[in-house]
Amino acid sequence: GAGVSQSPSNKVTEKGKDVELRCDPISGHTALYWYRQRLGQGLEFLIYFQGNSAPDKSGLPSDRFSAERTGESVSTLTIQRTQQEDSAVYLCASSLRSAGGPGDTQYFGPGTRLTVL
C-alpha cells in the first residue's frame, strides 16, 4: 500500500517568508509525528498528533512554528517568518497506535528539504 508522502520534496524560500509543508500519513494510522533533521544531526521531535486528542507541541522551537491535523488525515506544518536556522529536512512519520502504544513502529515519509536563503 501507499506509504507516508510529503510535499514539496524541496522548498527554497527567502528569509522572512512563510512556508507550509504537507504530510499524508498511511491510511488508518492514528498517530502522526513531525521531526526536524538539521545537517549532520539526529532527528529533533517537533509535534505529535494522536487521533482527536490535543497534540503535544512541546518540541516546537518557537511560536513561528505551528501544525494542524484534521482528524486522522493530512497534516500541515507551517513556519512563519522563516529564518536561515530553519533550514533542515522536515520529516513526517505515522504509526498505527495499537495497544502496544509507545512501542509502535513509525513509518517515515521522504522528507521536505527546506532551504532558507
Place this chain on the structure above:
Amino acid sequence: AQSVTQLDSQVPVFEEAPVELRCNYSSSVSVYLFWYVQYPNQGLQLLLKYLSGSTLVKGINGFEAEFNKSQTSFHLRKPSVHISDTAEYFCAVSSTGGFKTIFGAGTRLFVKA
C-alpha cells in the same frame, strides 16, 4: 527525560567484515529501543526494536542488537556486511509510558569493496 548517544559518526568497513554500531542511552524510566536505517535517497525505516523479553533482538537484513540494561547500551551488529548496507543508522529511545521518541545523531556506515 531520555537521551541517546551514538559514539561513532562514521564507520568505514570492508565488505564481508563484521560491524558493530554503538548506542548508549540515558533514562530514569523503562524504555523501548529502536534502530532505524536510512538508505541513500530513501526514507527512514525500522531495522529492529526492543520492547521486552529476550535482550537479543533480530531485525531485517541480518542485523541484530542486544539490550544491556546495566550498561545502558543497545549496540547493533552484523557478522558480515554487504555493499548494500551502506546507509545511515539511527538509534532511538522512548519511555514505556510515553510516545516521544528521542533519536541519536546517526552513524554513517560505509561498506567498501
